[in-house]
Amino acid sequence: MRIAVQQEAFDLGVEANAFAEGAIANGAIVTFTGVVRDLTTGDLDVMEIEHYPGMTERALAAIAQEAMDRWSLGDVLVIHRHGRLAPGDRIMMVATAAPHRKDAFEAAEYLMDYLKSRAPFWKKEISTSGAEWVAAKEEDEDALTRW
Amino acid sequence: MDVLYFAWVRERIGLPKEKIVTEAATVSDLVAELSAREDRYAAAFADLSALRVALDQELSDFDAPLNGVREVAFFPPMTGG
Numbered sequence: 001m002r003i004a005v006q007q008e009a010f011d012l013g014v015e016a017n018a019f020a021e022g023a024i025a026n027g028a029i030v031t032f033t034g035v036v037r038d039l040t041t042g043d044l045d046v047m048e049i050e051h052y053p054g055m056t057e058r059a060l061a062a063i064a065q066e067a068m069d070r071w072s073l074g075d076v077l078v079i080h081r082h083g084r085l086a087p088g089d090r091i092m093m094v095a096t097a098a099p100h101r102k103d104a105f106e107a108a109e110y111l112m113d114y115l116k117s118r119a120p121f122w123k124k125e126i127s128t129s130g131a132e133w134v135a136a137k138e139e140d141e142d143a144l145t146r147w
Numbered sequence: 148m149d150v151l152y153f154a155w156v157r158e159r160i161g162l163p164k165e166k167i168v169t170e171a172a173t174v175s176d177l178v179a180e181l182s183a184r185e186d187r188y189a190a191a192f193a194d195l196s197a198l199r200v201a202l203d204q205e206l207s208d209f210d211a212p213l214n215g216v217r218e219v220a221f222f223p224p225m226t227g228g
Contacts (some may be wrong), residue, residue: 034228050154052220055204080227092228112228118206120220121227122154133155136224 001068001076003060005051007083012090019077019095026074028101030108032094038087043127049082049091052120056080063114067096070110071103078111080121113143148213150177152191153222156198159191174200174209177219191221199224 004010012033020029036047064076077095085091094111098104115121123134151164171177178195181188192198200207201220213219 052151052153052201052204052222055201055220058204059206116228117225119227120153120201120222120225122223123226124154133223134226136226141224 001061001064002078003057003064004079005053005056005060006079006081009081010079010090010093012093015077015079015093016095019075019097023074023097025099026097026104027099028104029095029097030101030104032108032112034091034093036085036087036089036091043129045086045128046126047085047087047089047091048124048126049085050122050124051080051082055120056082059119060115063111063118066114067107067110071096071098071107072100073098073103073107076107076111078115080115080119082121110147113140113147116140117144148216149218150181151218151220153220155223156191156221160187169213171213173213174202174207174211174219177213178209197223 016031023029060078060080064078067073067076074097080092094108096104096107098107117136117140125132125134148167149164150167152160152162157163169177169180171180178192182192195209199222200209202211202216203218
């Protein structure tokens with residue numbers, strides 16, 4: 001299990017390859033990558049991600065450990081960036097390795113659902129028209145009830 | 148104890164962190180004490196349903212006791228991922 005909270009960009013290919021390396025007992029590897037999008041007006045300049053150093057690492061490790069306990073997993077990887085990102089930049093990735101794909105898929109979804117609303121990150125969108133904190137969505141909170 | 152603020156709570160109060168000496172028994176008591184200090188605190192704490200609190204880096208709630216707590220953090224609902 002590896003948790004990385006970092007400002008620097010990560011290389012999706014390098015990370016996925018390193019994670020898959022030596023996963024002989026794990027026939028299934030799922031990766032998910034979150035990308036900064038510019039949905040509305042096309043004028044998003046910067047996405048600023050604030051976090052709570054210390055609590056962030058603890059919360060991510062607890063979420064990853066819970067996934068390891070619930071599903072039959074060989075390994076879990078979580079990388080989440082903070083600081084200033086531009087549209088198209090990769091914000092975060094999770095990867096799960098498991099003997100069977102159902103566990104790998106479900107655990108990856110679980111990780112995403114939980115780190116969306118239980119890991120202390122806050123996104124601020126800065127555009128030509130101003131700066132605004134991204135509000136948490138009710139559906140993100142609702143997503144937790146299915147687990 | 149250390150009191151930390153994040154995201155718009157930090158912006159509204161105007162600082163990321165401060166040391167507070169308090170006799171507050173619960174998080175709600177601390178919120179009431181801070182709100183009574185200055186308008187910027189009252190504005191930040193106006194709607195507690197829009198806020199979350201962590202005690203010693205674990206999510207908690209506003210009824211929780213502060214006994215033995217070293218670090219309190221206030222912030223809006225999280226938006227990771």
